[in-house]
Amino acid sequence: EVQLVESGGGLVQPGGSLRLSCAASGFTVSSNYMSWVRQAPGKGLEWVSVIYSGGSTYYADSVKGRFTISRDNSKNTLYLQMNSLRAEDTAVYYCARVRVGFGELSFDPWGQGTLVTVSS
Amino acid sequence: SSELTQDPAVSVALGQTVRITCQGDSLRSYYASWYQQKPGQAPVLVIYGKNNRPSGIPDRFSGSSSGNTASLTITGAQAEDEADYYCNSRDSSGNLVVFGGGTKLTVL
Numbered sequence: 082e083v084q085l086v087e088s089g090g091g092l093v094q095p096g097g098s099l100r101l102s103c104a105a106s107g108f109t110v111s112s113n114y115m116s117w118v119r120q121a122p123g124k125g126l127e128w129v130s131v132i133y134s135g136g137s138t139y140y141a142d143s144v145k146g147r148f149t150i151s152r153d154n155s156k157n158t159l160y161l162q163m164n165s166l167r168a169e170d171t172a173v174y175y176c177a178r179v180r181v182g183f184g185e186l187s188f189d190p191w192g193q194g195t196l197v198t199v200s201s
Numbered sequence: 202s203s204e205l206t207q208d209p210a211v212s213v214a215l216g217q218t219v220r221i222t223c224q225g226d227s228l229r230s231y232y233a234s235w236y237q238q239k240p241g242q243a244p245v246l247v248i249y250g251k252n253n254r255p256s257g258i259p260d261r262f263s264g265s266s267s268g269n270t271a272s273l274t275i276t277g278a279q280a281e282d283e284a285d286y287y288c289n290s291r292d293s294s295g296n297l298v299v300f301g302g303g304t305k306l307t308v309l
Contacts, residue, residue, distance in 0.1 A: 192243065
């Protein structure tokens, strides 16, 4: 069964750091595109970052320079290192496998999400 | 990056057909994908590509596209279809991703 399980969320002060993990089972992270998507309380989905199977990484303008996506092939795990956190980064963070096809990019499956709260 | 625009809310009578739309310049180059999200749950992919359904998604869900507008159609809406629906696509550069703001579907 293909499954993603996030961890690492919690309460952090503004300016602080946090690292999220996403453990995958049923498929190989390094052979797929993987992504992080977040959802602020009561708000819509916001794409955060993607890592291609070849290692290229891309970020939303809102997190570029502060967040870093990476993976550990030996652990089959995806990470999101979040630095210089702001109140507006408060959200549930989902990891998702990326499905890429001709002219399309979609997310399937998604993890259950982990809540990050940035507050003093 | 480009933006995708969705109507905030749509309603449909039980058993009737409803269309949820998503507009954006990137949709002239890329297909939209659609997700269903129920309260307290992670999103679930319901349509991807030209008009493809992942395994387990009922065939009452279908997708279409014309110009800068993509549509998700639910034919014979059921009570369990009441949820938030989001579209996404690559942005115009092809390397970034954009989501629509979401549509809250109410089944009356």
